[in-house]
Amino acid sequence: MTVMDPTVSALPVPEVRVSIRKGLSHTLTMAYRSLLKVRRTPEQWGDVVLQPIIFTVMFAYLFGGAIAGSVDSYLPLLIPGILVQSVITTSVVTGVQLREDMDKGVFDRLRTLPIARIAPLSGALLADTLRYVIATTMTFLVGFAIGYRPAGGIPGVIAGGLLVIVCAWAISWIFALLGVMARNSATVQALSFLVLFPLTFLSNAFVPIATMPGWLATFATINPVTHLVTAVRALTSGVVATGDVAIALGGAAVIVLIFAPLTVRAYMRRA
């Protein structure tokens, strides 16, 4: 067996640090790696494909009559709510997979390579946006199949979908932080759902805020998810909703500004 390379005579001239352009290229490579893994393990798509189907159908027929009088009149309210809930739930996976990755031997190798330290983290977050796109598409498709006809038409649906994807990406930083800090992936999952359930259910996603007791209504009103749901409802209904869109995007920006530095710092300490 021969190793056919030219002889190592002189030492390479090393770089002292990684340029931003290279860091970006490392991020894209790591994202590509995540996507390859997804292709190899199609069962990972179960949650992004099945969950929107099950939730949409279940909630529509379960609550439709009680909340809006009929399924058809509930769908314009429900689909944006389900969309936000499904996509944000999908973002939990970011933290879980990050933890699993960091526990594996391959992570040690990545840490010994002369690459941007942040690339495994930024690559994972980037690859996960594809999951959000799929969850979004599935939710709308199932909605259309059971009679959802948004007044905003395709442009409204696309605008609403994009807003949800951007916000879910922002929220995934929270789960990424849990992923980096937690001891194992089961802990990440458990903690993430503790964050996720109040955030998504204690909002106007499924039921009108007016039906809630005062203290809960107060929380639901300030909950950024409420504003996101309201913004998506407006966009898909073709209503101008600058205020709620601005609040949703602002909330997303705040989350990124707080959690991205925390996550990166915690990650770098371990990486």
Added chain:
Amino acid sequence: MSIQGPEWAIEADGLVKVFGDNRAVDGVDLRVARGSIYGVLGPNGAGKTTTISVLATLLKPDGGRGRIFGHDVVAEPHVVRSLIGVTGQYASVDEQLSGTENLVIFGVLLGLGWREAKRKAATLLESFELTDAAGKPVAKYSGGMRRRLDLAASLIVRPPLIFLDEPTTGLDPKTRGQMWQIIRDLVRDGSTVLLTTQYLDEADQLADRIAVIDRGRVVAEGTADELKASVGTASLDLRLGDMTQAETALEVAARVLGSQGTFTPEHARITAPMADPDRVTDLLVALRERGVHLTELSVQKPTLDEVFLTITGHGVEPEADAREGVAA
């Protein structure tokens, strides 16, 4: 050989790494010359892997200093990473991805273009006899195949220094031989290799110099010959027909071999280090003259146990127990 740059591939001075109250690495000093194979020998838990982790920038030392080709591992980690390749005890490749995918991704991360990375992956897979399995996920590889892929991943850009953490532990003899040949080829081509091992035989076969590590410290250092001289080149095993003759036998052995043997009453066995195997004849003659009756005799190469026993004053406990179990 003309030397460009620093003379030492690795310089470690008083390296310390503490986990809680466990001083895993407790003042390790190492000097590894460029272009050599350096063996770090020790039992499980001696601090071998931790030492490598510190030198490979995976762990920050709690004390002391490590330099790779003159670059400090703490102050210039990025530079150090561009000079090293690390192959761990556990295959550090992606199990869900195929051999090719793993190598291509590492190649691209290391700055090769996609096309070049693919070509490089194909040549490496071929030279490590993995072409047939190139498209299979690594999870389906055997232990030996994984180890080879893991090493291939460390060689994509041919780093001048390669750390191999127990490269052959758990491999069958044939695969182990292949691995040894690969390591020799690497050094012939100009790389420096630091390998850890639990096997004296492996260090003996490969390493130009060996450091014996125990409880986080270097307890002996030198060439294989120097180390073996300190424990004798062989070990003599005698089984007595009559237990009451043990004292006489020990006395004769001490006189003829010049070393103190140990008597194990349960097996009526005497074990003694021996610098020169030719003395066996003299010993047998001397024993017959004294009327000592033997039932069994064997000469063995010194084992890691004996190196340890001699150098540290305590054996490799769990493995020593296992050997007793087999012998009994």
